[in-house]
Amino acid sequence: MMVERLKLVLPKAEYEAACLTYRKEFQQGNEVMHGTSGLAHAESFDAWLRDVEDGQYEDRLVGNRIPATTYLAVTIDTNHLVGIVNIRHKLNDYLKTLGGHIGYSVRKSERQRGYATEMLGLALESCKTLGIPRALITCDQDNHASAKTIKNNHGQLERTFMHEGTMIEHYWIELN
Template sequence: MRGKVISKLKLVFPSEEYKNQIISYKEEFILNNDSMDGTSNLISYENIDEWLEKLKRNLKEETVDKGLVPATTYLVIREDDKRLVGMIDIRHKLNDYLLNFGGHIGYSVRKTERRKGYATEMLKLSLEKCKELNIEKVLLTCNKEKIPSAKIILYNNGILENEIKNGDKITQRYWINLKF
């Protein structure tokens, strides 16, 4: 873990209350030409209200978009100043693509909040949510060249199963056993 978490974090389901922060989060990623992992495709939505409605539909098998699996997206809020520092998407189950390349959890931390230990804490909080969803084994993936991501997974008891060629990149697949 690079940095020490300087503040307690909480996971919050996105709502109107955080609309301006969500817009700011998206703008920061666009400005930095950064990948918005774990945001349930926020980058594609001009209208945040439509994105918020999509997140509600994503919660259930009956209403999730065709080809996708049910998932819960969370805002990661720093408790002391209520700032949105990251986002997490927890897929309730895996399809073929997620089994090979995506995993159960996707997440991102805004650039201005990186190297503070937040991603490690975010993954820990995500694993607690996975337990609540009765997911006994959690799959996490990362690109092989993203060494900090691999370290975060390993710190949270991830065990490397294998590596899969994904175009010109290599995807590492890690499992975390939550069954005790």
């Protein structure tokens, strides 16, 4: 059994500096920040924080958005921000094709340490509390690290398909 090194916490004002440093690390690497509920493009941390908080409640959403909870994955011992994970409470048509129930990212300086596998495992536990019986996780076919993370959490490949020039993989994880 793996020893837990991470915990999932809701974003709060006290994490502003950590979140902005996280975003800067992705920007410097010219990388996409998956599972961060728009942190990459937020006008300010406060605006992002309000959006993340409102995003949990269906009556506060606009457009075709669905309720979702965003967590920061921080180390248990030092509260260091390692990654961010977003759990969608249900799927709309878009998420059934691209995105799935869970999106996540790990900062480059913390990769290849098993954090993504642990983060996804913790997110799957949260899915259980939301009453999600099975979780859909998607990734680009050439994202071998993400596919390995999903498989490490018992993901079963359902299908692979082409979307706008990119091969996408659909994995399902049973939560019962």
